[in-house]
């Protein structure tokens with residue numbers, strides 16, 4: 001029987017028996033209560049057990065593995081000479097997820113002296129190779145770049161004690177399965193493996209069976225599930241009419257307060273400026289604002305002095321606003337998880353909340369990614385004067401396995417898809433522009449999606 005308490009008894013992080021340096025960092029993050037996945041998983045990970053976690057981003061799963069991993073690394077410090085060996089490997093499908101995970105290790109491990117680094121593709125490998133050269137305890141990586149570095153002899157995995165496979169279903173969707181198997185083939189047989197996936201179709205279960213030993217199974221729904229308490233709507237609107245639509249919605253007094261998300265800092269400032277022209281007071285928080293300015297803006301919003309707060313995803317991370325009536329996605333996020341995070345800010349603690357998303361024609365692929373992630377179609381708001389009818393076309397196929405290996409479109413890819421002359425990738429367009437060939441008249445055809453070799457190209461671009 002475990003010396004750690006079971007999940008039912010666990011109401012605070014202290015009861016896990018985590019080391020004080022880690023508890024201190026947790027307290028600094030203002031986490032008071034473990035999320036369900038943390039309560040269920042941490043005791044077993046501390047014991048060194050393998051884990052099969054059915055959980056998606058938003059459940060607090062990163063801390064569920066990062067905290068016990070940091071604890072174990074500290075409990076058995078590496079005492080050798082020379083460069084530190086890689087003792088933990090976390091594989092994750094995208095650079096955004098890799099960055100978030102690395103950031104979490106940094107935050108939770110800030111008092112431990114443990115070192116981590118991150119490798120992903122699409123950027124120069126030199127700084128990554130240098131960081132590896134210096135020696136690190138924890139490596140967070142996307143598969144393609146890791147394999148590249150391995151094949152150059154810049155990294156080896158012989159010393160890995162704990163291996164985390166994150167978002168396994170998305171890895172499969174993105175065509176990473178062979179890369180993953182090659183990487184696993186280089187890991188020591190004696191290791192702890194933690195396997196996370198939002199869904200558990202047969203293929204994932206099969207992979208789990210081959211790499212896990214007597215795993216403990218835990219499942220959790222996201223803290224920020226698109227909860228039943230949050231009413232969601234999508235507003236189809238042309239890009240240039242978004243501001244009028246926002247003003248129109250804010251005219252409704254039932255919008256007590258609204259957190260408005262834009263994709264960029266510049267976009268956030270633009271929304272504030274344009275709303276000012278309509279005499280609607282709003283404030284923006286983003287990375288270019290000083291900490292002081294951000295806190296001031298947030299304070300006024302929380303006290304009800306400002307009704308509209310415009311934020312980027314990064315600035316809004318960790319924002320806790322108890323009484324928020326509306327989340328408005330002025331721009332759709334290109335990472336579907338961000339949608340879940342964003343709308344999870346309303347409808348908290350049993351309150352009902354409303355999440356409205358503006359979707360321009362160009363953002364249609366992002367909407368498709370979101371609908372696949374949450375596995376449902378968002379109801380379309382019919383009753384607004386700025387409704388665009390350019391969005392006709394077959395609905396998103398919600399099955400990520402039929403997404404032609406492109407469950408999430410990168411911004412660059414979306415731009416490529418929608419560059420002038422390529423608009424006809426979507427049928428039913430009503431603006432009558434020329435250039436629609438028969439081959440391109442099918443949904444998504446002409447984009448390269450689904451053609452032989454495409455999957456590989458997309459995968460490579462992830463590096």
Ligand code: AMP
Nearest residue numbers: 031033034035057058059060061062063
């Ligand atoms: P994750 O699912 O790991 O991406 O975490 C989702 C969000 O929940 C992140 O912003 C974390 O900082 C936050 N979070 C994780 N654990 C807790 C906790 N116990 N209490 C409050 N927030 C948490």
